Amino acid sequence: MGQAVDYAFLHGAGEGGWLWDDLIAALDLQTGGAFGRALALDVPGCGEKPGRDVEDLGPDEVAAELIGDIEAAGLKDVVLVGHSMAGTILPRMVAQRPDLFRRLVYVACAAPAPGQTASEIFGSSRRGDNPDEIGWPIDPRTCSVEELFQALFWTDTTPEQTEMFRRRLHANRWPARTQAARDWTYDHLGSTPSTYVVCLQDMSAPARWQEVFAERLKCGRLVRIDAGHQAMVTRPHALAEALRIEAAL
């Protein structure tokens, strides 16, 4: 666990590279700063890449740009950590540059079935009504985006953390074409070692569904954290410790 490893982090929808600040601080404290480098990536239009005309960027273009960012930073043998929607991008990054990555770590990541958009993975039923669908805990047609994110993602955050997410929600929009993509492939995965971090209290995808995604993403290892969807904010030290252990394998 003591060796220096480079990490790159990719946020999910409604988030930016800022998502990982607490986690990177925890890595720093746990290792006395000797963990290598940490690069918090931004999907075009998010984080420190606001105001770009990104509507036409599909997931392949997003993946290519992020690989360019990692190369520009000079990272090698990278542990690539993704959260939530990043599950749609990590497989494309590893398809384009398998040599660049030491391990992929999917934190409560979504992996839509081929033919589905990311939001269609929820299905159209209420949570619990149809065992073949994740289902919605509240009706997305009658609530605001904030209410939806609160019910799905910000379930165990402090009021201050929730407000931070809420304030930044609309300034971090993923490219529309990436959100609408349906052409997912997972057959190429498995050659880069992969870990899935299951968030046990996640209200967006229950643990059982996260395990379905982990299988789809060909993750050889599962690590569980007793937290909601935003474990990097609510349990940064538990996640940092898990990352250090996974990175050292």
Place this chain on the structure above:
Amino acid sequence: MSGHDYAFLHGGGQGGWVWDETIEALGLQTGGAFGRALRLDVPGCGTKRGRATEAIGVDDIAAELIADIEAAGLRDVVLVGHSQAGSILPKMAGARPDLFRRLVYVSCSSPLPGQTAIQMIGAGVHGENPDEVGWPVDPKTHSMEERYLVMFCNDMSRLQTAAFMAKLGHDAWPMQSYSHTDWSYDHLGAVPASFVVCLRDGILPVAWQETFAERFRCERLVRVDAGHQVMNTRPHALAEILRHEAAI
């Protein structure tokens, strides 16, 4: 989240030393500003090895540990116990409820009233008898060392396992701890309590941990993806949990 005093009580066959990694993690996470951490030792264990403990009963252990906490000057203490410490924490909280801010039971066990610790575990394997915790492997065909490997080291690397096994064999609880039957839990609930469930525990199955959590009147359950020795294998996850529970 910081500033609280912690007292830590080890389990059977171990000593205060078992908390070193977790206390170091608490220090790193808080920049050293977490208050004080006192590693308690049951007579015969850790810094109290070599004591004549034949005459020491379970109530004597609890009284001595309270005196240790008072002598150290700790107040509003978060009392953290592991494994067999579950048989002592209720007695400590019963004797001095004013001393404790919160009890945290880390994969702790304790017998039913009228039962010994030996009877609680039983002689079979996990699941064989629904009223006994059981052993992970058959005690009739596996040596104690083989059982320790499965009970304590199932989520440790080879290096961690060797280092941990080398620390065992030097700490022994007073024999009366294993014949005592006068347990009571009705008084619990006055001091807030949390139970840390170790999801990959090799000795106490998760369902049994939840049974014990209920016995200890724990109103909060926190789960951690680790074996029985979470304080050694996931010290940062445990330290973070303790900071959260202490701040409630």
